[in-house]
Amino acid sequence: MTPEFSADAAVPPKSWWWALVALAAAALAGAPYFGDEAFQLDISIIFVFALLALSMGFLWGYAGILSFGQTIFFGLGGYSYAILALNLSATNLPFLGALVIPALFATLLGYFMIYGRISDIYLSVITLVVTLIFEKSIRSTSGPEYVIGAVRLNGQNGIPGVPALTLPWLSEPLSISGVFYLAGGAMLAAYVGLRLLLTTRFGRVLVGIRENEKRMELLGYDTRLYRLAAFVLAGAVAALSGVLYALWGNFVAPEMFNLNQAAQVVIWVIVGGRSTLIGPIVGAGVVQYLSNWLGTVNVGQVTLVLGFVLMVFVQLFSRGVLPSIGDAFERLRRKGKSYGRAP
């Protein structure tokens, strides 16, 4: 019987891990010199989605909270940035604001759900319902009376012309390779940050709560505070991803809150597996690459494929596709060894 969650408490990373991170950073820095702008755009959006998958994988795999609503914070981040940047005609403050507003909303929502001690499955459904209602509310704002500051919300059509970010130490707005560096850097930093966070006391307590909340509570930990902190942290990471999405495409639309979007995040994490942090990143990359490829080979309704993939994967690979494949290889290797040893 495979346990439902197989992520172990993280151990401090070994030196080869640091070498790989350095290699990834070097590859990131060098990539724009080898690929044209179309290539950079394609890769940037994969970084953005990988960041979103990372936020969910962290929350689901390590804190045991299955939130269908990472797209709430993704969309809220994008919309906050768009509205603030268009109103203030500055970009650095809106960038920060677009992380703070979703984090505050996550605190509020998380407080009611986690301090109310509603069961995990209720939490999943509530986050899904909040996503649905967010999308519906935004879609209903097409009339001219829905204005925040000087910005019309535009309902279905979203807000176009989101200004590019101008970093405080640069004089010009970010170009395509600037966004590429920002998205890649943010993803790498979030991965390294979360990976190191899990080796601290906080991370270990979080995994302990996932395994047995009552026991951790009896040991004197305020489990609800830890869970809330994880929820808000994941919300902020998702919001960062949403801001980067707005910067990448220069627009925000209600589709960011879409159920299809939410389903995609779940699929990325299931494909990559939730027992590591690198899994969701790889999952997002692989699935996004495949769906770009499927997009060129017309397959009809996207939801049809998404739903089918979700149903099949839950039945066959409940631990995640990559870990399941890894297990299969491990079994084969052991089998081979025992054959070798057999007299």
Add this chain to the structure above:
Amino acid sequence: MTTIYLIVYSIALLAMVSLGLAVIFGMMRVINLAHGEFMMLGGYACVFCVRSGAPLWLGYIAAAIAVGLFGVLVERVLIRHLYGRIVDTLLATWGLSLFLVGLVTSLFGPQAWSIPTEFGNVSFGGMNFSSYNFILIAISIGMVLVTWAIARFTVAGLIVRGTMQDPVVASALGVNRDLTYMATFGYGAALAGLAGAVLVPITGASPSVGLFFVSKAFINVIVGGHLPLLGTILASTLFGAIDGFVSYILSSVVGEVTVLIVAVILLRLLPRGITGRMRTGL
């Protein structure tokens, strides 16, 4: 007067759309995220019947039977392997929901299919009401009463209640647990199909019609707690009243947001739902 009528109407509507979900959840602890799509299928079944010349009531029955059978199929193929893995059932039914939306869109197109209705209006206290809304209220009450009667007075209801209380003891006493689960899931699906069919003259049948109602239905079932019938009735009364009132004054989206906020605050106070403290009942 109009306000009272609207509130009664929205309570009845809410009870109708969440009853099937509540039966499946109360019995099997499975939250069926494809509930809205079951309703959508019921709507299409009804439209096909009426278009081929059958009367509307026959369309209702056909929708209930067709979606009920589909529910049994889903239970056998998809849900059966996942008992005890609550999160996986959630993901699988979500996958089913997306799959059905995609399938129906590619088969019948995204536009709404409607059927003509010859229901007139009734004048009442100087206001005009669609008489179909009264039929809807009556059917909703009927669905709740029939479900209650089955659960309370029949042998099948007794077996279901016993399995709900303690599946292990029930199967030790010779109850076929698989069959009970299968039948309950089918019954819940049939209720969803019927609800979808009854709503078709109002909403029409379109692939996304399920999304109109599901968020309220989920909230309703979660806040209702572990007793499916009483929980649904109490939660529908509360949220139907709020929703009807706010939608009447402001707009339906604001009504939905208000329902969500009230539900989240209520779950902070009563984390196991309205009926969470009650030990026995339906």
